[in-house]
Amino acid sequence: MNSIHTITKGGFASVIGQQEAASMVTQAMRAGRLPHAIMVCGPSGCGKLSFALALAKYVCCTNPSESDSCGECISCRLIDKQEHPDIHFVFPVIRKKDGSAVVSDDWISEWRQRLRQSPYFSLADWCREMGDPNKQPLIYTSESNEIQRKLSLKSAMGGYKVAIIWLPEKMNAECANKLLKLVEEPPEKTLFIMVSEEPEYVLPTLAGRTQRVNLIPIEQDILKDYLIEKFGLTETEAKDIARLSEGSVLQAIQNISLSDEEKACFDSFTTLMRQAWRRDIRSLKDWSEQMASWGRERHKIFLRYAARMNRENFMANFRTPDINYMNSEEAAFAVRFAPFINERNVYGIEELIEEAITHIEQNVNPKMVFFDLAVRMIVLIKNR
Numbered sequence: 001m002n003s004i005h006t007i008t009k010g011g012f013a014s015v016i017g018q019q020e021a022a023s024m025v026t027q028a029m030r031a032g033r034l035p036h037a038i039m040v041c042g043p044s045g046c047g048k049l050s051f052a053l054a055l056a057k058y059v060c061c062t063n064p065s066e067s068d069s070c071g072e073c074i075s076c077r078l079i080d081k082q083e084h085p086d087i088h089f090v091f092p093v094i095r096k097k098d099g100s101a102v103v104s105d106d107w108i109s110e111w112r113q114r115l116r117q118s119p120y121f122s123l124a125d126w127c128r129e130m131g132d133p134n135k136q137p138l139i140y141t142s143e144s145n146e147i148q149r150k151l152s153l154k155s156a157m158g159g160y161k162v163a164i165i166w167l168p169e170k171m172n173a174e175c176a177n178k179l180l181k182l183v184e185e186p187p188e189k190t191l192f193i194m195v196s197e198e199p200e201y202v203l204p205t206l207a208g209r210t211q212r213v214n215l216i217p218i219e220q221d222i223l224k225d226y227l228i229e230k231f232g233l234t235e236t237e238a239k240d241i242a243r244l245s246e247g248s249v250l251q252a253i254q255n256i257s258l259s260d261e262e263k264a265c266f267d268s269f270t271t272l273m274r275q276a277w278r279r280d281i282r283s284l285k286d287w288s289e290q291m292a293s294w295g296r297e298r299h300k301i302f303l304r305y306a307a308r309m310n311r312e313n314f315m316a317n318f319r320t321p322d323i324n325y326m327n328s329e330e331a332a333f334a335v336r337f338a339p340f341i342n343e344r345n346v347y348g349i350e351e352l353i354e355e356a357i358t359h360i361e362q363n364v365n366p367k368m369v370f371f372d373l374a375v376r377m378i379v380l381i382k383n384r
C-alpha cells in the first residue's frame, strides 16, 4: 500500500480540501491571534496531520505569503525533509527496547520516514510500521519530561518551537496531567498542535486548554481531482471511488486497492448470472472450475460480493439511480439485471450464498461448491 503514496511536500497547498480551516489559522497568525495550543479534529482520513504539519511550516516560515509558507526558506526546506530542529513530535509508540523509558524518539526515524512518504495514514498503518499490529501503542508518562526538556531549550532557528502531538487520546493520564501546566503557560513562541481522532477521549482539562480547529470530510469533487492527479485514475474511476470514500483519503486509498479485486468479482458475478439465465450448464461448469482456482480467502471475498450485489440489485428496483451503493459499471449492469432479483428469489439467493460460504469454510471441494451454487442459481434466477 505504501508504494502508491508519493512524497508530499508540506504547506497548506498540499492539504486536500481544507481551505476554510487553513485561511482561518493563517489569518489568525497574521493578526497575532493564533492560540498557543490548538487541537485539530475531524473525521478519519480528512488530513488532520497534514494540516498540523502545514501549520507548523507556516508559523516557522521566514517568508510566508498570506495563505501559505514560502516552501523555499531554510525552515521550509528543513520541514520538507523532516529535519527541522524546532519541530518536535509526540505520538503513540510501543516498547522498542527493554529496560529504558518508552518515548516517541525511540521510533523517530521510522516516524520521519512515514511522514516523508505521506502524512495521510492511520494508527493501524503506524502500528504496522512499528512491526506489531497487535500491540496497543500509547504515549507514556516519560514523554512529558521529554517534551518539557525539548521546549525549554532555546529555538535552534530563532523562530517558533512547535510540538505536534498526534493522538493525545492515547496519552496516559499521568502524562496528560503533567503536560497541563506546560500547555497552559508555554515558553515564549511555542505552539502546541494536537491532532485528535477522538477528542472525547482526551483528558478534558488538557482538551480545555486548547482551541479546536475542526476539519471537514473532503468534498467529493476535490477528492476526485486528487485521485486523478495522484493515482492516475480515469475521471469515472475517480468519481466512483470518491463517492464511496466518505470524504476520506484513507478510505479512498483502500478503495483503490480493492478495486482490482472488485473488478474480478464483478466479472465473475456477471458471468455466473448470465450463464445461469441461459441455463448453460457447460459454461457454468467452466465457471466453477475457474472459481476453484481462486483460493479460499478470495472465494469468501467473491461470495460476500455476490451477496452484496444480490441485495443491491433487489434494492435498485425501489431506489432512484442516484442513491445506490454500486460503482458505475455495477449500476450499468443493474439497469437490466435488477428486475431479475425480486421478493420471490432474493432470500433464496441470499441463503444459497450463505450456504456456499459455510461450505467453503468447512473445506468442501470448491469445484463442487461453486457448481452446486451455479446449478441452483438457474432455478432461482428463472423464478421471476
Ligand SMILES: [Zn+2]
Pocket (backbone or CB within 6 Å): 060, 061, 062, 063, 064, 069, 070, 071, 072, 073, 074, 075, 076
Ligand atoms: Zn518558508
